[in-house]
Amino acid sequence: MPSVLESVAVVEGGRWRRGARRLAVAAARRALRRAGLTPADVDLLVNAGLYHERLLGEPALAALVQDDLGANPDDPHPGGHGTFSFDVADGSCGMLTGLRVADGFLRTGAVDHALVVASDADPGRGLAPGFPFAPVGAAVVCGRGEGTGGIAGFRASTGSPPGPTLTATVAFDGRRNRLTVTRPAGADAAAGALAGDVAGALLADRGLTPDDLDLVVANPLTAEFLGALADRLGVPPARVGRPRDGRPVHTAGLAVALEAAAPAAGLAGRTALLVSGGAGPAAVAALVLP
Amino acid sequence: MLTEVAAEDERGPYRARIAGVGRALPPARLTTAELMRSTRHRTRIDLEHLTGIRERRVATEDDSLGLAVGAARDCLARAGRRAEDVELLVSCSITKYRDGLVHWFEPTTAAAVARAIGAGRAVTFDVANACAGTLTGVAVANNWVRRGEVRCALVVSGERISGLATNAARHVRSIASRELASLTLGDAGAAVLVERAGEGEPGLALAGFTTVAGHSRLCLAAPARREPGARMSTRARAIHRVAIADTPLLLREALDAAGLEVTDLDHVIPHQTSVRAIRTGMRTVAAALGATPRNPPVVTVDRYGNTASTTHVVALVEELDAGRLRAGDRVALVALASGLEIGVVLFTVDPCLEACRAVRP
Numbered sequence: 184m185p186s187v188l189e190s191v192a193v194v195e196g197g198r199w200r201r202g203a204r205r206l207a208v209a210a211a212r213r214a215l216r217r218a219g220l221t222p223a224d225v226d227l228l229v230n231a232g233l234y235h236e237r238l239l240g241e242p243a244l245a246a247l248v249q250d251d252l253g254a255n256p257d258d259p260h261p262g263g264h265g266t267f268s269f270d271v272a273d274g275s276c277g278m279l280t281g282l283r284v285a286d287g288f289l290r291t292g293a294v295d296h297a298l299v300v301a302s303d304a305d306p307g308r309g310l311a312p313g314f315p316f317a318p319v320g321a322a323v324v325c326g327r328g329e330g331t332g333g334i335a336g337f338r339a340s341t342g343s344p345p346g347p348t349l350t351a352t353v354a355f356d357g358r359r360n361r362l363t364v365t366r367p368a369g370a371d372a373a374a375g376a377l378a379g380d381v382a383g384a385l386l387a388d389r390g391l392t393p394d395d396l397d398l399v400v401a402n403p404l405t406a407e408f409l410g411a412l413a414d415r416l417g418v419p420p421a422r423v424g425r426p427r428d429g430r431p432v433h434t435a436g437l438a439v440a441l442e443a444a445a446p447a448a449g450l451a452g453r454t455a456l457l458v459s460g461g462a463g464p465a466a467v468a469a470l471v472l473p
Numbered sequence: 474m475l476t477e478v479a480a481e482d483e484r485g486p487y488r489a490r491i492a493g494v495g496r497a498l499p500p501a502r503l504t505t506a507e508l509m510r511s512t513r514h515r516t517r518i519d520l521e522h523l524t525g526i527r528e529r530r531v532a533t534e535d536d537s538l539g540l541a542v543g544a545a546r547d548c549l550a551r552a553g554r555r556a557e558d559v560e561l562l563v564s565c566s567i568t569k570y571r572d573g574l575v576h577w578f579e580p581t582t583a584a585a586v587a588r589a590i591g592a593g594r595a596v597t598f599d600v601a602n603a604c605a606g607t608l609t610g611v612a613v614a615n616n617w618v619r620r621g622e623v624r625c626a627l628v629v630s631g632e633r634i635s636g637l638a639t640n641a642a643r644h645v646r647s648i649a650s651r652e653l654a655s656l657t658l659g660d661a662g663a664a665v666l667v668e669r670a671g672e673g674e675p676g677l678a679l680a681g682f683t684t685v686a687g688h689s690r691l692c693l694a695a696p697a698r699r700e701p702g703a704r705m706s707t708r709a710r711a712i713h714r715v716a717i718a719d720t721p722l723l724l725r726e727a728l729d730a731a732g733l734e735v736t737d738l739d740h741v742i743p744h745q746t747s748v749r750a751i752r753t754g755m756r757t758v759a760a761a762l763g764a765t766p767r768n769p770p771v772v773t774v775d776r777y778g779n780t781a782s783t784t785h786v787v788a789l790v791e792e793l794d795a796g797r798l799r800a801g802d803r804v805a806l807v808a809l810a811s812g813l814e815i816g817v818v819l820f821t822v823d824p825c826l827e828a829c830r831a832v833r834p
Contacts, residue, residue, distance in 0.1 A: 184484075227475055228684075233578050237695040240567050240576075240703055241603035246812035249686035256687035258715070259474070259722050259815075265683035267475035268812065269602035269609050274579045280598045287616040291485040293477040310696065339596045341584045351578040355701035362578075462579035465597070 185333030186289035186297075188282075188450055188471070189324040190217035193435065193442050196304055196318025203235035204244060206320025207302040208251045210438075214298070214322035222254035226294035228268040229285055231277030232302040232320070232434045238310060238353060238362065243270040248300055267294075274349065274461035275374075275403050276339070277301060278437040279469055282323065282457075283337045289327050297325045301434035310353075311362035317430040321438030332451070335472045338385040342377045342464040349374075349462040371407035374460030378408070379415020382458045382468040389470060391454075398455040399423045400444050402436035408460060474723055476681040476730050477616060485619035487669050490676030491611075492825045493552025496783070496790045497543030497631070497662030499532040508638060508656060514646045520656055523648075525748025529659025529778030531635040536570040538582060540662030541631030542589045544786075548627065548664035549590070551829040560623035562587045562595040563613060565606035566630040567694065567781050569599075574636060574701045586629055595627070603692070604744055605682070605810035606630060606782035607663055608818050612680035614667035615818075624669045631662040632781040636702035637694065644704075654692070654707035657747065659778030663786030675821035679731040682808070682816035683723060688715050692811035707811075713750055716809050720754065721761030724807070727817040735759075738766035738819075739802040740792065744809045745774035745784040766805070768797075782810075793830040800827040 192213035194206050207230065215222060230245035239247075245268035250256045255266040273280040278301045285297035302320030305311055325334075347369035353362050378401070386392060393399075393416050401412055404427040413420040424440055432439050437459055445453070455471040479488045505521040505528065521527060532540060541564060549556055564583035569576050571585070583597035602609040607630045614626035641655035670676035691712050694705035728735060735758075743751050751770050759765040773788040780787055785806045792798045800822050808816035 240694045240696075241601075241692065241705075242689050242811035242814070243602045246684050246686045246689040246814070249684055250689045254686070256685070256689075258685055258687070259683060259719050259726075261722070265474050266686070267682045268684040268686060269600060269605075269814075272578070272599035272601060273581055277598075284613055284616075287613070287620060287622065288475065288477070290620055291477055291616060293475055293616070308698065339598075341587065341595075341597050343588075343593075349579055353576040353578070353696050355574060359699055360696040360701070463581070463584050465580065465584060 185328045185335055186286045186325050187328040187333040189326045190214045191323045191438050191441050192217060193439050194320045201304055201318050203232055203302040203304040204247055206304060206318060207232060207248050207300040210320040210322035211248060211252055211298055211300050214324045218324040220296060220324065222252045224296050225254045225266050225298045226264065227285055227288055227297040228254060228266055229281040229299045230270045231281035231299060233272060234303040234306055236306055237308060238306045243268060245270050274465065275433055275436060276459040276461045276465055276467040277434045279457060279459045279467040282325065282469065285325050286334050289325060295327055299323045303433040310360065315364050315430060316433040319432045319435040319439060321435035323438055332473045333471065335470045337467065337469045338381050339467040340377060340381045346373050346464065348464050371403065371405045372411040374464040374466060375408040375411025376415050377464045378458050378460035378466035379412045381466040382456055383416060385468045385470055393418045395454055396456050397453040398444055400437065400440045400455060400457045402440050402459040403431055404436055404440055405431055474681045474683040474726055476679065478679050478730050479677060487619050487621055488676045489615045489618035489667050490670035490674055490823055491665060491820050492668045493548045493554065493666035493829050494786050494789045495544045495548025495551055495664040496787050497540045497547060499530045499535055499660050501531050501533050502528045503531045504528045508642065512642045512645055516645055516647060518648050524657055525775050526657055526778050527775050530661060532633045532660040535633065536573065537566050537568045537631040537633045538571045538585055540633060540660065541566065541582065541586050541629045544662030544664040545586055545590050545627060545629045548666050552666050554666060556591040558625050559592040559595045559627045561614060561617055561626035562592050562597045563600050563610040563628050564630065565600045565610040565628060565782050566632050567603060567606065568632055568634050570633050602814055603811035604781050605808040605814040605816050607786060608806055608808045608816050611665055611667060611818055612682060615677050615680050618667055618669050626667045628665045628667060630782045632783050633660050634658045634781050635660045637705050640697055640700050640702055640704050651706040651708060654709045655705045657779045659780050661777060661780035661783040661787050663783035665786055674823055677820040679727055679819040681727040681730065685715065685719060685813045685815065688813040691813060715813055717754060717757045719815055721758050723815050724758060724817060725762060727819065731819050735762045735764045735766055737803055738805050740768050740771060740804045741766045741807060742771045742785050742788045742804065743807045745788065746779050748772055748775055798822050798827065800824045
């Protein structure tokens with residue numbers, strides 16, 4: 184049975200809530216509430232965010248989110264089902280890749296409810312001067328569908344360099360470690376073109392065309408990405424979303440676009456394409472059917 | 474516990490098997506005595522006695538990517554598979570160093586490995602789950618193969634993690650130091666080929682994991698503030714206590730789900746932190762479950778140290794090459810990692826995996 188997106192929530196950083204972990208936790212709480220679930224209902228927690236407090240390499244941020252959320256954090260005991268948490272990293276495609284991983288465990292019945300979170304914010308401690316992304320956290324709750332509607336399939340591709348691509352590295356500059364994010368001109372357009380190809384192939388797999396879609400949810404919400412995506416899909420730019428002003432949203436961007444396009448009601452009864460492109464270039468697309 | 478059992482029903486019509494393993498060990502050895510002589514402070518710690526670690530490998534040429542690529546090539550060569558056949562490639566390391574100690578967040582390490590080995594059609598992404606990363610990747614690959622999403626998946630990890638020991642050697646003052654565990658780390662690459670099993674083959678019976686997140690802050694690693702690379706703070710005794718308390722129950726749950734007894738297990742390969750921790754842990758499991766596996770737990774930490782997310786595969790290759798793993802043997806890989814992650818992967822060695830030892834790259 185296809186899995187279904189039960190709820191989505193986005194929390195933007197402000198003066199008092201800036202750390203990526205806190206943003207993810209706040210978004211997770213909101214998404215669970217909207218889905219009518221409690222943290223204890225979460226069987227699988229996947230984090231796809233990349234830039235969080237101190238840039239911790241271990242444990243997985245998902246484990247810290249699980250703890251903060253209170254999702255079965257206690258020692259295992261008979262009758263308890265626990266929560267399994269880990270991170271995936273796939274740049275701005277991470278949330279879709281996280282959904283793909285969660286969808287797999289939902290389909291085999293290994294889990295009943297999965298929570299996919301993504302957030303990025305300045306990691307602090309002077310680690311990332313000029314951090315380029317907006318502080319935003321997002322969460323999506325997925326469950327096992329009862330009918331035929333839901334996530335019908337995914338497709339992904341990694342493009343071939345050389346070509347312009349976003350890069351993000353931490354290196355020692357002689358005094359301290361620093362995160363450097365470079366976004367060369369043309370990187371979003373290259374990712375958008377690849378995303379268009381991947382999305383087109385996914386639709387073709389199902390015998391669909393862009394005209395069959397009720398909704399396109401795309402990330403990142405930059406003019407270059409959306410323009411190249413629309414061009415490659417052969418649809419007017421307005422059909423793939425409106426560019427967002429200000430600093431770009433990174434891994435949480437898909438949820439931002441999703442919430443803007445299909446608030447509260449989710450995707451029930453609609454044919455939707457979810458598509459992301461990012462560093463590599465790489466692209467992932469998912470098809471949701473009514 | 475998230476448990477996926479090979480049931481071959483409509484939700485997971487196929488069975489997965491571990492068809493190949495490979496590793497990359499840097500040639501340079503660093504003995505514990507040499508490492509302890511390099512500490513800035515006079516520590517009076519007998520680390521070798523405490524941990525049983527005599528030496529570990531340290532990469533002087535390779536970085537995380539190089540170790541992952543080396544292990545991937547070793548795995549494919551041993552298994553006699555082509556990179557073009559790989560449909561999913563997941564990289565699971567904690568360290569993602571390229572070009573020295575430059576940690577790459579984006580693009581993914583998995584894409585770089587796929588490009589280096591020529592796995593051009595593979596779906597690529599990274600998984601991060603501390604020292605349970607590789608087995609988490611195996612759990613994901615098992616799920617994708619079981620559903621028929623892919624037929625052939627390669628899970629890799631390259632850990633050039635000995636830099637944490639180099640940093641810790643500047644800061645450790647006594648046995649109470651929270652950086653003591655960093656001194657046990659060694660470098661290695663690992664790769665596991667997970668593919669669709671043939672009709673009637675036992676393959677991968679179960680992957681089960683849980684995160685005891687109430688203990689998620691017991692081991693934290695992050696980029697160092699004023700040194701290259703990273704530093705790690707570990708409350709090793711507390712982790713050991715939790716592992717001792719929680720693992721027997723979870724192993725029992727996994728065995729029950731797979732319809733097995735502990736006496737059905739031929740080999741148990743635990744995460745390699747120290748000889749003493751492994752032996753104490755197995756004694757506790759035996760006492761709790763009332764029986765022991767057919768063989769003592771596999772120990773490689775004495776030779777290679779704690780190679781983070783690669784320990785199980787380093788040990789698997791060691792056992793295969795020594796002829797101690799035979800087709801039909803039942804193996805339990807037991808993960809323990811910061812998070813606090815506890816996981817179990819149960820599989821039966823099939824002839825294809827046993828044959829991996831005969832073919833040297």
